Structure formats: C-alpha cells, structure tokens
Amino acid sequence: MTTTTTASSKDAYEAFSEHRHYHYRGCAPDPDRPQYAAADDTLPLDAWGGSTEDDLPSTKRLGWQRRAIAICGRCPVLALCRTYANSELPGGGLAEPDGVQGGQTSLERHRALIQRRKATPPPVVLGPSAQQIGDQVREARLSKGWARKAAVLRQLAWETDAELIAYRAGMDLRTSNWHRAALCTLFGLDKETASRQQLLDAAIRYRVLPARTRIVPDGPWPIAAAPNTDGSRQRRLAPKRPTQLTLPALPDPPRTTLARARPV
Ligand code: SF4
Known part of the structure; x- marks a missing residue:
C-alpha cells in the first residue's frame, strides 16, 4: 500500500474513528487485559508507541514493532488509519508522527511526507494584475x-x-x-x-x-x-560588482553627459 494522501487530519480522523469496524482494530485494548492488544493479548499496546517513550532494549522494541506491523496488516481499518496517520496538521506536521500507525513506522511516514513535499510544486503566488x-x-x-x-x-x-x-x-x-x-x-x-x-x-x-x-x-x-x-x-x-570608495571632500569623478529626458 502506498501513501499518496494529504487529507485534512480532522476529516481523516473522523473517517477513521467513525468507521463501523473501528472498534475491531488490531490495536484496540483487549477487554480482559486492557494494557494489551485485542488482536494479540501477549503484545502490549506500547508496541505501537514511539521508541523514545521507554527504556526498552532496542531488540525487544524492534520485536514488538514487527509484531505490531503484522497486526496492522490484518486490521480492518488499515487504509483509513494510514490515511489519517499520514495526514498533515494545519501547521504542516504529521497527524501521527510517532510509533507504528497504519502498518508503518514513524520513519516510513516521515519519508513519505518528504516525498510528497518534493513532488508538490510550491503554490503559485499571483501578484497584482x-x-x-x-x-x-x-x-x-x-x-x-x-x-x-x-x-x-x-x-x-x-x-x-x-x-x-x-x-x-x-x-x-x-x-x-x-x-x-x-x-x-x-x-x-x-x-x-x-x-x-x-x-x-x-x-x-x-x-x-x-x-x-x-x-x-x-x-x-x-x-x-x-x-x-x-x-x-x-x-x-551582484557579488562581483566592484565597490567604489568615496573620499570625503573630493569631487565625484566626471560623468558622461547624456541628453536628459524631460521631467515627468
Ligand atoms: S492499522 Fe494498525 S495502528 Fe491502525 S488501527 Fe489498525 S492496528 Fe491500529
């Protein structure tokens, strides 16, 4: 699945969170063990969180991340979740900059954002006619x-x-x-x-x-x-333009006299 959307984050979140399958998403809290995922009650919900949020060893963090991404791949709202996570806030940042979202890592979403920025020409600012x-x-x-x-x-x-x-x-x-x-x-x-x-x-x-x-x-x-x-x-x-030094009390160098236009 590729990421091409630039939907408004508010609209994208509504479409995602109001979908009839939202409550069946893979990272919903397990009813019996709310700290763990509904799709796998041995995987903490922290697996979808940002890597800077705890002191987990990186191998364990990466293992959690792989399992979270596998669960995203089976999630009924994967496409809407990814659209929302990759949408942009009015200030320009990603709606979901951290952790696993929509089957993507934070790094993948930021790379997709950079690609979109490169592919989108800057807006044409029209001057006065x-x-x-x-x-x-x-x-x-x-x-x-x-x-x-x-x-x-x-x-x-x-x-x-x-x-x-x-x-x-x-x-x-x-x-x-x-x-x-x-x-x-x-x-x-x-x-x-x-x-x-x-x-x-x-x-x-x-x-x-x-x-x-x-x-x-x-x-x-x-x-x-x-x-x-x-x-x-x-x-x-004009970086190469020579600079003329002016010496106080000395007259300006002579100038060519040219026929002058009549004043406006
Ligand atoms: S795609 Fe992944 S992050 Fe998004 S709702 Fe589903 S399980 Fe959660």
Whole structure:
C-alpha cells in the first residue's frame, strides 16, 4: 500500500474513528487485559508507541514493532488509519508522527511526507494584475508625496550612483532608498530582487516616465532598486560588482553627459 494522501487530519480522523469496524482494530485494548492488544493479548499496546517513550532494549522494541506491523496488516481499518496517520496538521506536521500507525513506522511516514513535499510544486503566488497596478499607479500619482517619488524616478534614469540620485532628488540617501523600495512595490516588483532597469522599464510601461526616456546603463551588474544599508542585498545580487570608495571632500569623478529626458 502506498501513501499518496494529504487529507485534512480532522476529516481523516473522523473517517477513521467513525468507521463501523473501528472498534475491531488490531490495536484496540483487549477487554480482559486492557494494557494489551485485542488482536494479540501477549503484545502490549506500547508496541505501537514511539521508541523514545521507554527504556526498552532496542531488540525487544524492534520485536514488538514487527509484531505490531503484522497486526496492522490484518486490521480492518488499515487504509483509513494510514490515511489519517499520514495526514498533515494545519501547521504542516504529521497527524501521527510517532510509533507504528497504519502498518508503518514513524520513519516510513516521515519519508513519505518528504516525498510528497518534493513532488508538490510550491503554490503559485499571483501578484497584482496589470490593471490593478495601473489603478494603484494612477492613485499614487494623485497623492501628496508623489512629487518626491517622481523626482527619485527621474534621477534614477539619469544616474547610477545611489548618493547622486538622492542628492539630485533633493533628499538624503535613506529617504531616496525608501522611495525606491516603495516604487518597486507600487509597480508590482519584488523589491528584494528588482533591478534598476526593471524599475525604470515598469515606470515607462505605466507611463510614469515618457517612452523616450534615455536611461543611463549601469553595466552588467543589476543594481538593486532599493539598496539596504549594510550592502548585503547588493552583494547578493551582484557579488562581483566592484565597490567604489568615496573620499570625503573630493569631487565625484566626471560623468558622461547624456541628453536628459524631460521631467515627468
Ligand atoms: S492499522 Fe494498525 S495502528 Fe491502525 S488501527 Fe489498525 S492496528 Fe491500529
């Protein structure tokens, strides 16, 4: 019997425990010796328990385990018991993580769980639609703080240096970076991975920047749309990108003058 189920543990338990043969299960307590199994009154019910629950020698524990699994094989509710034992709790763990259940050891159930996880693709998280992004961009452009975001966007097209972008947008670096992150979110981009180019492309696509905007290329390294303060995000996105040291009181190196797009 293979394990393919991912039924909800509550439903699976109800189906198992309310089955008309549930009371005839192999591991039910023996009526005369309630510490022992109904199917074999010489086998303690502990045989179905987890191996960490007592100080039994491992050979004896394994012997009990083999006998318990043999009884499971003849149990009238084996399939429902296995389905329940392999079902997953809302938090993600197995409904029955320990001991013998449904003819399987704890290890077998955990291996089956890992196989299911590997076989199940992660859920697709749908982002906002283009229509929704367009609506939120229109709304944002009417908001009070839009002028500062627009300034950051314009400077982002013209400059690749984060400090120059902030300076020319008329704010400090931290505020500029905050606006860059907010713009990523506004355009439906992942602010952890979006590059400067992706952010500017989105701004053009949603007509926040004119289509003719000339974008200064930033080379082969993607620049995070919103650098974090310790630089770890930039190092992750562009590990080989050289770092330019800035010396206080010295002017910035000369830059190529490019025709600039008219501000939005
Ligand atoms: S399959 Fe095994 S563990 Fe499940 S009810 Fe039957 S005897 Fe008990």
